[in-house]
Amino acid sequence: MRSLRTGALAVLTASVVALSMTGASAHDPDTPEGQAAARSFLADHLPADRHSVTGTADGVPCVDGKADIYPCKNVDLLSVLPLSAIGGGNGNDIWGWTDPSSGKEYAIVGRTNGTAFVDVSTPTAPKYLGNLPSNGGSSSWRDMKVYKDHAFVVADNISGHGMQVFDLTRLRTVTTPQTFTADALYRDFGPAHNIAINEETGYAYAIGSNTCRGGPHMVDIRTPKQPVNAGCVSEDGYTHDNQCVVYRGPDAGFQGREICFNSNEDTLTIVDVTDKSSPRQLVRKGYSGSQYSHQGWLTEDQRYFLLDDELDESSSSDKRTKTYVWDLQSLANPVHIGTYTSPATAIDHNQYIKGRYSYQANYQAGLRILDVSGVASGQLTEAGFFDIYPSGDAARFNGAWSNYPYFASGIVVISGIEQGLVVVRPNLDAVEPPPPGDKYENTTDVPIPDAGAAVTSSISVTGRSGNAPATLTVGVDIKHTYRGDLVIDLVAPDGTVYRLKSQNTDSGDNVITTYTVNASARAANGTWQLRVQDVYRADTGYIDSWSLQF
Incomplete structure (x- = not known):
């Protein structure tokens, strides 16, 4: 969600001491929607959960709708490392890295006070390797992505944080937990809410920073330890999250171009960033029911875009989680063709598509996995879930922040705001696909x-x-x-x-x-x-x- 201005933060200080929010806001002025989201998030803060599950030979299978204490469907539990075991604080974003030399898999776990590195190659017995401390203070909003065996880390509401660059190959020789230092620090912005990387081109996009009117701040990271400012995308102002790709979708006019799909608080905004010195906005498109356009992801054929809205549950009559399906046959005219309504009433957050499935981290509803086979008709179906917050499914900011589903082993790692690192294995081969028709x-x-x-x-x-x-x-x-x-x-x-x-x-x-x-x-x-x-x-x-x- 979007962060608060410094003045608004002062009002909340007494109730959120555990979530220290130092430094200036990443964008000023802020929108009422962004302020509302941040106020709600901070008001929902709870102490870290200390529940741990490790060392079971095969994990804990999902049987009769439960694995350990967690409600589930077609997803088994492998382990839980509480925040106290990975550096403390509260959890936020997560990403993953696979070592190309060994095939080992690692979780990169964001926390309010730093970034944890965990070896999940034995997913039932994950091993904490150490912490990269936050640069300049604590932040509830930290984000990271990976390119060329390096992690790139940003944080919001820390005026001098910049972008930390960490060489992940250093993890190969770690035997006991360490406190790490960054290999490089990019300082052309201070706070940033999020970061996206196009691994095919070698460009990072810091979003929600104190530059570029909050729009994507482009960085050339092709030499990872020597990042270079590449320009701004600022025409539509603040961007909350985005995905940038070399386009291979159905719109022939943009084949081979580098295109960013931006969730811009109240619109889906599509920008051609092939020429970094002169990015071209193709469209900004709103939709009925929008409250806070938060994040989204392309289907693998780049024809459809699934968008989540972080505040629509609170304002709608049925309170259920919604996913907005966009047809991108024409990049200049995306069409909202359907809305999936979940049986859960939680807030949707970060989602990522892998093959036939969208893996959504939906706060109190946990990990929800949607089958996108029917996306052409604007329809999605739930294939499985793992609820890391079993005490409720309300539209509040607790539980699953994000997930990473791209490991070759098939495991999925989930970051919990209170729970820490949760490692699961979906069993989606057993899921019956929707009726095939013709x-x-x-x-x-x-x-x-x-x-x-x-x-x-x-x-x-x-x-x-x-x-x-x-x-x-x-x-x-x-x-x-x-x-x-x-x-x-x-x-x-x-x-x-x-x-x-x-x-x-x-x-x-x-x-x-x-x-x-x-x-x-x-x-x-x-x-x-x-x-x-x-x-x-x-x-x-x-x-x-x-x-x-x-």
């Missing part, structure tokens, strides 16, 4: 040769009248190490090729996702092919299955 599927395994010729898998479609739809959904399940090596195409019966995925630098494993193409100019009947090529040596895999949904 769905055609091929489940024959097709090996993909290493650095070889393209292979194809076919689906024969018969008995349909007319052309394919403008939203033909292609479900892909490819098992392959280093998925960045893969080029994936859909080939229509008349030979038209739709590029689903290009080669990139993504080092993750497997491609398990859905793509949407506009095939309305092609006849539906005939043989459709999924064509896959591995364009670089050293990794292998196979097409497990794929499908067409009309």
